[in-house]
Amino acid sequence: MPVPLYQAKAEFFRTLGHPVRIRVLELLQDGPRPVRELLAEIEVEPSNLSQQLAVLRRTQLVTATREGNTVVYALSTPDVADLLRAARRILTELITDQGALLTELRAAGGRPAR
Amino acid sequence: MPVPLYQAKAEFFRTLGHPVRIRVLELLQDGPRPVRELLAEIEVEPSNLSQQLAVLRRTQLVTATREGNTVVYALSTPDVADLLRAARRILTELITDQGALLTELRAAGGRPAR
DNA sequence: GCGACAGATGAAGATTTCTTCAAGTCGTCA
DNA sequence: TGACGACTTGAAGAAATCTTCATCTGTCGC
Structure with missing residues (x-):
């Protein structure tokens, strides 16, 4: 290699x-x-x-x-487009998860964790 | 935004x-x-x-x-694995293309391009 | 509690990568 | 041919990232 x-x-x-x-x-x-x-x-x-x-x-x-x-x-190569799509998917997921966590924390009346 | x-x-x-x-x-x-x-x-x-x-x-x-x-x-998230797979695909393609180009150049008796 | 691991963190110097600016190349059109 | 527009390239200072070292925290077994 x-x-x-x-x-x-x-x-x-x-x-x-x-x-x-x-x-x-x-x-x-x-x-x-x-x-x-x-x-x-x-x-x-x-x-x-x-x-x-x-x-x-x-x-x-x-x-x-x-x-x-x-x-x-x-x-x-058109594969690049696939890659960007995959990245977008992950990013979306990470961001919505973060958002969900944030909402949860606020609902629990907690101050920022840690 | x-x-x-x-x-x-x-x-x-x-x-x-x-x-x-x-x-x-x-x-x-x-x-x-x-x-x-x-x-x-x-x-x-x-x-x-x-x-x-x-x-x-x-x-x-x-x-x-x-x-x-x-x-x-x-x-x-398992999406990460997808992303890595997509990257691997592109990389493989780029590398084989490069290899093909190199072979082609050598077959043509050319010195390294540029 | 103590000592010994398993990891994490902070900080600083060494490298890389970015941005910007001046100068260069390649066509086009008069 | 010469001037101009459309990019590209080289170089240098600024900024971000890496590596490493010293230090710190949390667990376990004694």
Whole structure:
């Protein structure tokens, strides 16, 4: 094993661990988009967006194609969408659980635990 | 929106972005385990493992229960396993694609691209 | 109560990752 | 050809994350 698998996984998740990168991936779920459009929807400076796109390119999560004047980005595999869906599911669950716990605590008249 | 959703997602993925934490989650997929066992399977100092477990606890991905002498950790939801599976799928695909590309390049007699 | 484990926590220096700014590349159109 | 628009790249300071070490808490057996 050249690079331990669990380390590759960790790196992979770290790639997803950035708000701008997540937004890009979510936007690309609906199909390819030129940088210009990404830029219009994400509040960030062009050079910063470019840096984040570079990270996504390096890890092969997206592909970039020059089309004349502009550059179009796309997900390199639709599996990414599955992953984001799975993440959303967990996140939703964690958040509602937290909410439920909070409600329970308040109902019990308790002060914040611990 | 208190915390933008895409930021919560990013934080969530960042939590997964550490080799030790990934290994812990994978070990816990097969069921709850005491720290002692985790420590035996992961090469890391006790205090470091503890730090990483604390991160996982903070994000509610795992739960800890004291059982007399030892502390037992468990996944807080089986969805985590799904997520890891989805990640594994993408990773496998990316890696085989890379491998295929490499083979292709070599077959074409090319020197390493770029 | 004491001593010995099993873990957790706090703090600080070492690393990584982010953001930003200046400069660079590649097309397009006059 | 030259100027401009659309991105990209490199570099450096700022900020977040890691690792490690010393210390602390909770259990058990004596």
